[in-house]
Amino acid sequence: MAPTETSPLLENGNGVESSLPFSRRVLKAVKGEGEPSWVASYQYFLFGSWFNILLVFIPLSFVSHNLAWDAALRFSFSFLAIVPLAKLLGEATDQMSVKLGQTLSGLLNASFGNAVEIIVGIAALLEGELMIVQTSMLGSILSNILLVLGCSFLAGGFYHKQGNFQVEGAQASASLMTLSCITLVIPAAYASTLGADDGKDCPISEDEGGCPSSGLLTISRGTAILLLFVYGAYLYFQLKTHTDYFHRKVSDDEPSEEEETEARMGTVAAGTALLLVTVVTAFCAEYLVASIEETATRYNIPKAFIGLILLPIVGNAAEHVTSVWMAMKNKYELTIGICVGSSIQIANFVIPLMVIVGWMTGHPLTLHFANFETIVLFVSVFLVNLLIMDGKSNYMEGLMLVTLYIVIALAFWVKG
Secondary structure: OOOOOOOHHHOOOOOOHHHOOHHHHHHHHHOOOOOOOHHHHHHHHHHOOHHHHHHHHHHHHHHHHHOOOOHHHHHHHHHHHHHHHHHHHHHHHHHHHHHHHHHHHHHHHHHHOOHHHHHHHHHHHHOOOHHHHHHHHHHHHHHHHHHHHHHHHHHHHHHOOOEEOOHHHHHHHHHHHHHHHHHHHHHHHHHHHHOOOOOOOOOOOOOOOOOOOHHHHHHHHHHHHHHHHHHHHHHHHHHHHOHHHHOOOOOOOOOOOOOOOOOOOOHHHHHHHHHHHHHHHHHHHHHHHHHHHHHHHHOOOOHHHHHHHHHHHHHHHHHHHHHHHHHHOOOHHHHHHHHHHHHHHHHHHHHHHHHHHHHHHOOOOOOOOOHHHHHHHHHHHHHHHHHHOOOEEOHHHHHHHHHHHHHHHHHHHHHO
């Protein structure tokens, strides 16, 4: 009796495909049409950059934590392990974005663009290190808008007398950063006026009506929800209704500077890589946070300095290199997008998310930063606004930003 239909495994007519191992057939089935194979995808992912040499610190981080080595070694190994992981997170996100289109790519980058900061923040939050959560978030903002942007302007200024970028997009980003700064000033003003405690030294098991005050918690949580809504509107504004604000207008006789990300990984392979790296980063972040207290005490390093200066370097290392490189190639829209855009993500997405997560887990995290931190953020945003509102940059502006960052780092080292 003749078969009614042909098996798909024999559609090539010679049965070659049916002889493939089951695992190979599954991998081939989940690889998209025209996409690199899984082997090629992971070869590029793991060996595509000399930066990945630092991945050797991942097993060292696991071993040092489980064998209870010296706190400085545990902190250093975990610190160095997260640096390449941050780059791999960005690479996997970019590769997934190739096939997803502009809108989904924007949402994906919004979710994973600051994945390291989110993971480190949640790890510190669950450990009850509320001060580390706040200072690391503030440090990420300052690192992006002062150190990374300053170094980019400085490096780009040596190659180009003047850098140019879209004024409208810069103004929109600067205005949103100003709003974020104001929303952090209001809880500080409320706490100072009414004498409300900021809750940094409160036991996490204490009732919400105690320390910090219920009013401060209400303001912080309500503001967090509103900021998440504003951030969603900003994404729609940037990706849908006003995309021309964030792309430099190119004349007809000028070659376009748009560059598509080359597809070097399959979409499913990039997704599984993103998931795997996120899990490994979560473990390393937990080990890093667990070693902070002992490292700070034993080696007399201020915890505020660790949170504000050292931890942000972990998440911003890859962004720092990319931003400087784009400025040197006279692609300042990308530089502004990396630096100011990442700061907007932190201020309007990550910090509110941390407050909501703290609300859900019973940790009284608020938007009340200490007066000193609030003033530092305000003057930093003020200076950045002054420098980018005209849509132009030069090396002198970069030097100003880097100088302010060094002064802030020195102040937090002395402040302790």
